[in-house]
Amino acid sequence: MNNKINIANLPTKIEKLEKISAELGVNIFFKRDDQTGSEVSGNKVRKLEYSIKEAIDQGCDTLITCGGIQSNHARSTAAAAIKAGLSSVLVLRTNEEPEVDGNYFVDRLLGADIRFITSDEYSNSRQEIMESIVKELEKDGRKGYIIPEGASNGVGSLGYINFVKEVLEFEEKSDTKFDTVVVAVGSGGTYAGIHMGNDIYLDGKRRVVGFNVCDTAEFFKEKVKEIIEESKEYLNKKDLEKVNSENMDIIDGYVGDGYALSTQEELNFIWDLAKKEGVILDPVYTGKAMFGLHKEIKKGSFKNSKNILFVHTGGLFGLFPKKNQFEFKS
Numbered sequence: 001m002n003n004k005i006n007i008a009n010l011p012t013k014i015e016k017l018e019k020i021s022a023e024l025g026v027n028i029f030f031k032r033d034d035q036t037g038s039e040v041s042g043n044k045v046r047k048l049e050y051s052i053k054e055a056i057d058q059g060c061d062t063l064i065t066c067g068g069i070q071s072n073h074a075r076s077t078a079a080a081a082i083k084a085g086l087s088s089v090l091v092l093r094t095n096e097e098p099e100v101d102g103n104y105f106v107d108r109l110l111g112a113d114i115r116f117i118t119s120d121e122y123s124n125s126r127q128e129i130m131e132s133i134v135k136e137l138e139k140d141g142r143k144g145y146i147i148p149e150g151a152s153n154g155v156g157s158l159g160y161i162n163f164v165k166e167v168l169e170f171e172e173k174s175d176t177k178f179d180t181v182v183v184a185v186g187s188g189g190t191y192a193g194i195h196m197g198n199d200i201y202l203d204g205k206r207r208v209v210g211f212n213v214c215d216t217a218e219f220f221k222e223k224v225k226e227i228i229e230e231s232k233e234y235l236n237k238k239d240l241e242k243v244n245s246e247n248m249d250i251i252d253g254y255v256g257d258g259y260a261l262s263t264q265e266e267l268n269f270i271w272d273l274a275k276k277e278g279v280i281l282d283p284v285y286t287g288k289a290m291f292g293l294h295k296e297i298k299k300g301s302f303k304n305s306k307n308i309l310f311v312h313t314g315g316l317f318g319l320f321p322k323k324n325q326f327e328f329k330s
């Protein structure tokens, strides 16, 4: 599992959220994958370490990827490309001229080649559009490498198998064992990687819970299965025998108003947690997933858990464009 380049700051820190833990009567820890770096920050960099290695091995010089206008993944790709000595083309979804803010602002700072497409084009033909960019580059003697949305494919998800190993190394040095890992699900690669890591290193014994932030749990159970099937091509025989694509534990019901849209309740939750714990969640992924976890703990869905490890997957830049939606009372 070492066929990667090294860009992320690893291992990431694990810290306990004391006040929330006391309030809910269960220990909640955060794995600070938001601190994998500053420009590359977040979960995508663990995946990109593998995708970029594959790109370099194939002799490619330009990374091509896609996402929403505030995509954390696109921004991470633009930053990681520079660090790896490559160029990047970002195909971003927007129906209007966007404000230069948040991740898109960082994309511009990083000098990425940015192409806008509409949400219809994004749903129906983003792959064809990225392939046409490969052809366009070929005319200039360049070689493009396409990374799908979120780097959630077989190779990218390998990054979260290693994440599980990192958690076990932490456990060996402390007296805490995490019985449950919780993560936001946006394109499925992070969940797929942790699920595989749990099978490979722990015989599937820990509970791995996802909260989907778009689509449905059913959609992601299928998508994660496909990603795991793709990842199998990269695994050695011993690991391959251990990995399964069953027992997906994805909790639906916290998409709220829709992908990247925030309810006032979600924003207030982010605000409360910031004041209480000094930790800032993002509005698109971790804000919704942690909001969901909080509710589900109260409902009793985690009554068998003692130590829950929530993966803080990053996304801070995505909060800035939402600043005017917070109802701060003076």
Ligand SMILES: *Cc1c(COP(=O)(O)O)cnc(C)c1O
Binding pocket: 042, 043, 044, 072, 073, 150, 152, 184, 185, 186, 187, 188, 189, 190, 191, 282, 285, 286, 313, 314, 315
């Ligand atoms: C992309 C992203 C996720 C979701 O990860 P997937 O692997 O796409 O499911 C979670 N949190 C943040 C901050 C992200 O940018």
